[in-house]
Amino acid sequence: MYRAKTTIEQWRILQAVVDFGGYAQAATQLNKSQSSLNHAVTKLQDQLGVALLEVIGRKAYLTEAGEVMLRRARHLTQNIQDLEELATNINQNWEPEITVAADLAYPREYLYAALKAFQPHSRGSRLKIINTVLTGTEEAITEKWADLVIAGSIPKGFLGEPLCQEYFYAVCHPQHELAQLNSPVEPSELAQHLQLVIKDSSRSPQEKQGWLKSEQRWTVSDFNAAIDIMCQGIGFCWLPEYTLQEAFKQQKLHKLNIKGSSFRAISFYLIAPKADKIGPGTELLYQQILALRQCNAHQQKANLQVTST
Structure with missing residues (x-):
């Protein structure tokens, strides 16, 4: 198995030195001593055998090799951050995956508007959008294989919020x-x-x-x-x-x-088949879909007038 020569912390320090314009500025932002940052970057270069930075005056500049490697390192450190945040979200019961079953007859522009509002707050949750039709939509509710369902009817024993007609x-x-x-x-x-x-x-x-x-x-x-x-x-x-x-x-x-x-x-409803076990991510998406109901109603009225003329 390959053993890494460098650490994530070394690459983060290199990023900070470049992003904040020098060792002194980066040390202030990271609440570390300037000498510890200088040591970390020097050790990183020695371990790689590649010059990443050159200091001109009081400012540090990337070498050509440093620009290439830092660009790749940014992806690495972001992936590590995403992974750590995902662990935190899972620990807080934030769902790693949310499944939405939407009847094919429900206007997709309404659904996509809700997804756009949800995405910045999704915390990396994977989203599965499944198109369903007729009995298939009902099964998503009664068999509870979806977290949220947009359906044209509500099966016996379930509750739903009206969305549009x-x-x-x-x-x-x-x-x-x-x-x-x-x-x-x-x-x-x-x-x-x-x-x-x-x-x-x-x-x-x-x-x-x-x-x-x-x-x-x-x-x-x-x-x-x-x-x-x-x-x-x-x-x-x-x-x-x-x-x-x-x-x-x-x-x-x-x-x-x-x-x-x-x-x-046909009236459409938003249904949470597992309402007693709904997670925070599903709850947020649920609220985003409901929040657009009024806007959807105005758009639907305008579309109906166009169709009627």
Whole structure:
């Protein structure tokens, strides 16, 4: 096994001498004697056999070799600091990893805004963002494999905070047969056409949500795949409003007028499946997501007005 010739403390002292402009200034900042710093850097250079600093007047300057090695050393000392902070966080029950399961229909711009606010305070916690659909979202709650879940319904026995309401529209290509009908589409007529559905992420999917009465169904993995297929003039699909803004703007998709249902509305909730064991990092992210609710409501209202025009 390789045995290091140098110590982390020696590299930290070298950084301080460079960053603070000399031995005297670094000694003041580190609360050490100037002679001890001088000794540490001299020993570091002797151990490496490389000149790292040269003193001109009263100021120390890096040599070319010193610039290269100090740049690498900064990564080393930062990694050590991160490692020590992680140990402290674990000791304080700060989670090393947080898992968030978010239903695919929840607007991602809302989630990403919360993550941006959370990141500076995350203390190095790893974050896993898992996209879920339908029964798969429910399983993240009932099986408690996620720390936080954003879901379109709350399973029995759990509690959730309301986040927003998302509107789903039935859409197809403007040249599709359904788009050519002048009167509202009868549900019986709709059932005769190919429907695109998003794959349930559950290991044991249960068809208990949504309109699934078409005789023909194609299953795709995500909303983008459904949009791409419909842009070829194939099928119709129920999609959340936030995924349709660009397609409507470019007139790539047509919103169907269905008798008895111009749209579907789903309310989303933030749920902590293990609420009695929630850690401080998860609690902070939970609060960041909730803090953006009002902002999300204003944005949603603006989007709905654009869609309606």
